[in-house]
Amino acid sequence: MPELLTSSTADVYRSLIARTTSRVADRFAETAQPASGASRVELQQLVDAVDLAGSGIGTPSAIREIDELFLAHAVWFHHPMYAAHLNCPVALPAVAAESVLAAVNTSVDTYDQSAVGTLMERRLIELATGWAGFAAGDGVFTSGGTQSNLHALFLAREAALAVLSSPRSEAIPRLVVLATASSHFSVGKSALLLGLAEDAVIEVADDGEGRMLPSALDAALTAASAAGRVPMAVVATAGTTDRGVIDPLALLADVCETRGVWMHVDAAYGGGLLVSPRRRHLLDGIERARSVTVDFHKSFFQPVSSSAILVREPRDLAAGAWHADYLNPVENEEPNQVDKSLQTTRRFDALKLWVTLRAMGADGVGALFDEVIDLAASVGDLVEADPDLELVGRTQLSTVLFRVRPDGASPAAQDALVAGVRRVLFESGRALVAKTVIDGRPCLKLTLLNPETTLDDVRAILGMVKDAAAALAGMSADLDDALVGAEASA
Template identity: 60%
Template sequence: MASLAARPAPAPDGTAAVTTGLLTARTADAYQELLGQVTRDVAERLRTVRAPSVGPDRRRLEQLVTDVDLDGPGVGDAAALTEADALYAGNAVWFHHPSYLAHLNCPVVLPAVAAEAMLAAINTSVDTYDQSLVATLMEQRLVRWTAGRIGFEAGDGVFTSGGTQSNLQALYLARARAERETGEARALLVPCLRVLTTQAAHFSVSRSATLLGLRGDAVLTVPADDEGRMDVAALHEALDALGAAGERAMAIVATAGTTDRGTIDPLPAIADAARAHGTWLHVDAAYGGGLLLSRTRRHLLDGIERADSVTVDYHKTCFQPVSSSALVVRESADLAATTHHADYLNPAAEAASEDAEPNQVDKSLQTTRRFDALKLWTTLRSLGPDAIGDMVDAVCDLAVEVRDLLEDDPDLHVLGSTDLSTVIFRFCPAHLDEARADELQPLIRRILFHSGRAMVARTTIDGTPWLKLTLLNPETTLLDVAAVLDLVRATGRGLLAGTRLAATEATR
């Protein structure tokens, strides 16, 4: 295919125009051909990938990246995309592979991938209506649809880049409410504000507190039960203690799907505590939000409708490409704390008119923002919500099967239970010293990681190292997972045999 750079168009005065390579009517045919090349290359990768990765030889990858001359003359479109295929796709981590069982990365559905190409080419920004038109209306409809699934009768919200941003904005709104209700100056109020959550909450809660100017010790850890779920009696005690000390609980953050164990805090009881103390309740359902579509597990989110705000990550359990997340609030008026008017963008005078344009920037921490809602819209129209919910149930069912498989395993010990699709376990054969077992877990993960054959995660719970499976592929079977567990077992035994070679050979 000829490069766009080889296709100069005449300027109005008859001279050669500056060649830009922009996507325009003039380059529509080249665009079609170039995208065809990309889809053919990726399709071939999908057909031929035999492992989650080629193995992270960082020195080799660093050299490959360094060898590319970013200051040299252009090589043309086809050559540049061929190079990208070799450099990026050839060394990527493939989340669709059944031996990828590590993090909260899901395979993605076809209609969402196609929609991604559409929105990238059109390049809509949904910050103001005059830049987006129907895209703004489609995003607003999806927010209302999500709010309805949560149980917010008049909910509102906005799409975000991910759970971290959604959690940040939720706590920002909680701080704004505290300021309104107390009437105190921020400088006097902020040192007294506290956020209550468990140790299992996402790290973005603590990071958000820092970004909002709260004290370094503002996030108070509420004890949890043996399964990692918030202890509601301890929550009441903490709230009472704050009141007695003259401090204010700015927010309670309940987690609907902890990152490590996939457990859901007792939402109804936490909502009771929040209401009794007049505290903002935020539910971080970045992981567990997919249960909103489940036909068998939706009850696990009972009580979420009593929250003030909810984080949902569609790119975790709705099988969407990154990024696709939303912050949804029960009361639309709470979003006013985010609004900032600029004369060049969303002037206050226009916002006050009866026919004000629906500018989403009024609700968002971002200004320029992709039309990520199109991916979810297309997926819902293609598959329907029940089909997505069935896929969520499939990975949760698989987690139950894997736990049953490990229950009596002599080498692999499983930890606790889960509400979603994670399995925590460790290699610990009978009579193995616990200290030696602690040393083995990260070594096993690293050896598998470097082999490229399988990818599992690791974590530490109450000071003890564990391995973790995060099951987000509804096409992965119990046999697929069992094969990875066999690799874990063989690697651990090889390490116990005293030779790295034995462990490495076991993964081949």
């Protein structure tokens, strides 16, 4: 008999979830480092050893196997030594809500599949657009920042085409999007998916620290128009992935309003500032955007996936509406979210944020984001004061970019250490940091999104980084000496 969740299996479900939750809780309590340190070869062998094509082994055995295979070797974002990417520990109320929405399996594409779920999502969107300063905005939940940015640029494309008299086939190659080099990669990917020209994304100069220059934007718009191109959107970033800086939104809005160009704000990272008790002013000007991306599964501490696109003008969302007789016919007056979304079947991810806000309050969530920003500032001071480290710029959010500089090491030698240090830490599983490239030079990156991580925790990570760099530099010196000796004896 299939092991489905039905009224007849309610008791089985209760027991199964209790045992599963207990296993996961044990792992959270016992995990001593963010990753196991098992090699890719070892992990591949473990995965390959599972007979997925064979007969079933029963749910208890399958869950036990997942404990030994996945949980034992997962990457744990809640651990204080995880400081690599934009991943956060998740709010407990949201985890509880996740279990509810997974069990009920609501799809919020049409009202007749979700009923109150649709109304709850719409209420949250109304709240979020209010945070953004949209007097009567709208929006819809999405799978993440990439989809939100794609959706926004699709709407911008349609708005631009609507005022052009030439056929779509002739107009689309003329459209351009303006953004900085620090904008998220999804901007370029969206241009590809939207069928824009290969040179459609125009790079606007920044201030040297990743923030778009309003004067450079104005000049770029002039040049684009003079070349016969049609600016369809400007993408401003409220929290760049690497530097964690925020474009001057109000000044960019001045330019966009004067030019009549759609301004989209990618606040996937910095969206948590919308509810910050102390830093909301950093997003001043966002209320003048035409569309905004917010990732709740970053700075609102929600489980993946939980994102949204917000628009100032509700009518803009109509550009993506598509009607099907079996699903959302034109004459249907029910509030169907599929009329606004790029997706059809869609999880009720809004429930997680709803429960979190009811449990903690918006200010409580914002205070957690403030804490990690405070931590990043303190870590920046720590790095700047360490003669063995070099701080690569200051952040407005919670990233820290730096390099290791052993005594006598040239810039080229420092650069060569970056990938090796990151690899050594990753392979040990003891601490996870990221690497990136800034102004043509590699550097290490800490992304701090865990409010329980302390300055001492980060000090320990930096100690591991320096130890790894010293060991790698010593190995390199030994190799150089060996090569010199070999050449001499030859």
